[in-house]
Amino acid sequence: MKREVKPIEAGLSGGRQVQRGLKRVVGQGGLLLALLWISLPAQAKISRCDDRAILSNVTEVPGVPLSSASKAGDVLHRRIYAISVGYTVINPVNNDRMRMGAGWTGPPDSSRFDTHPVLPGLGIRWRHFEGGFGGRIIYSGNDHANTWARGDDFPQAAGSYSKQEYFVQEFVLTDPKLYQGGTVLIMPAGFYIIAHGTGSGASQDVSKGCNDSSLLGSVKNPKLVYAFILDNWSGGTLPPLPKPSCKVSLSSQRQGVAMDSIKVSGLKRKDDVSQGRVSFSIRLEDCAINAKPSINFTDAGTPSNTSHTLFANNVNVSGSAKGLGVRLRRNGQTDLYFGPPDSSDSSRRIPLGTANSDTPVLTLDLNAHYVRTTDAAIQPGAFSATATFVVSYP
Numbered sequence: 001m002k003r004e005v006k007p008i009e010a011g012l013s014g015g016r017q018v019q020r021g022l023k024r025v026v027g028q029g030g031l032l033l034a035l036l037w038i039s040l041p042a043q044a045k046i047s048r049c050d051d052r053a054i055l056s057n058v059t060e061v062p063g064v065p066l067s068s069a070s071k072a073g074d075v076l077h078r079r080i081y082a083i084s085v086g087y088t089v090i091n092p093v094n095n096d097r098m099r100m101g102a103g104w105t106g107p108p109d110s111s112r113f114d115t116h117p118v119l120p121g122l123g124i125r126w127r128h129f130e131g132g133f134g135g136r137i138i139y140s141g142n143d144h145a146n147t148w149a150r151g152d153d154f155p156q157a158a159g160s161y162s163k164q165e166y167f168v169q170e171f172v173l174t175d176p177k178l179y180q181g182g183t184v185l186i187m188p189a190g191f192y193i194i195a196h197g198t199g200s201g202a203s204q205d206v207s208k209g210c211n212d213s214s215l216l217g218s219v220k221n222p223k224l225v226y227a228f229i230l231d232n233w234s235g236g237t238l239p240p241l242p243k244p245s246c247k248v249s250l251s252s253q254r255q256g257v258a259m260d261s262i263k264v265s266g267l268k269r270k271d272d273v274s275q276g277r278v279s280f281s282i283r284l285e286d287c288a289i290n291a292k293p294s295i296n297f298t299d300a301g302t303p304s305n306t307s308h309t310l311f312a313n314n315v316n317v318s319g320s321a322k323g324l325g326v327r328l329r330r331n332g333q334t335d336l337y338f339g340p341p342d343s344s345d346s347s348r349r350i351p352l353g354t355a356n357s358d359t360p361v362l363t364l365d366l367n368a369h370y371v372r373t374t375d376a377a378i379q380p381g382a383f384s385a386t387a388t389f390v391v392s393y394p
Helices: none
Strands: 008-011 017-026 032-039 046-049 054-062 075-089 097-104 116-119 122-128 159-173 191-198 223-228 278-285 294-299 309-311 324-330 362-372 387-392
Touching: 046 191, 075 097, 075 191, 075 223, 097 122, 097 159, 294 309
Parallel strands: none
Antiparallel strands: 008 017, 017 032, 046 075, 054 075, 075 159, 097 191, 116 122, 122 159, 191 223, 278 362, 294 387, 309 324, 324 362
């Protein structure tokens, strides 16, 4: 006797259609043979995502200014990256989820504020933006608790979508005694942005269209959509990092030096310098550790002047002195050069030394002397001259 049972269909929740076919064949010896087949149509309704995300915006945010109070852990500069990836959803929608995350290729150093070193005394760190700069720090790998950004997308209809997240790049002062500024040319390790179309409930174990793996829906196998590697700095733009610097004291920003009256008979020939002098100082304070300031002076009345002499700026005024200038001397004997404020000539720059935690104040002490500028007779009268100075750092 042979009896055949026709296939039957059963519907499961979540729109999953299951076809089951069962044939039972009973032979003469009473042996029962059962054949079972199951067909599960794919439920991955996020059908695809872009191979490469778009870096749509980079915002530069200065951090804590360097000063004598700088400490390890200070963030000197931040960059906020807006990164988006497109993806496609097809019907029927099955509660799929689209997410973005990030990770390092190697673990950051937890003893140095979870950073990778980029310069002596400086490290780089990434975190999720999450509405501010207190978002979770990002580590290495794809399955860390902090890998994925919060705020997944749950598309409710078929169509084309874009998922955008914000990531914060931080430059962290790890040792103020070692940091001297400089340019970060390369990344210390790879940092990547990943995307994944995953699901929930009945669709959790179904292969998705935004996934680099043939495994079924594993969040450990997302798709790499953007990478920061080696010299990839937002299209080649190097991060603007601060250098250790000082503040010009308020009293030094604009000061008058009152010269004494002299007898012109004391200056007998051109380039003779008066014995009398007036002392003054330029004071730099609140210097960050390793600040190496230098100062160069410009003749405000004659910016092209590159001599040792500061020329009078009132020679065309009635009753003014003629044939005189000013020499600025350091250590009582070294005459300073004047020059344009943007001069690259190092001989015109006066180094003030290197600041440290014990000496956050650096001072340039100078003496002002009259100098005869002509072989012709000196014309007595009022005298004034103006110089400006620029503080620069290597």
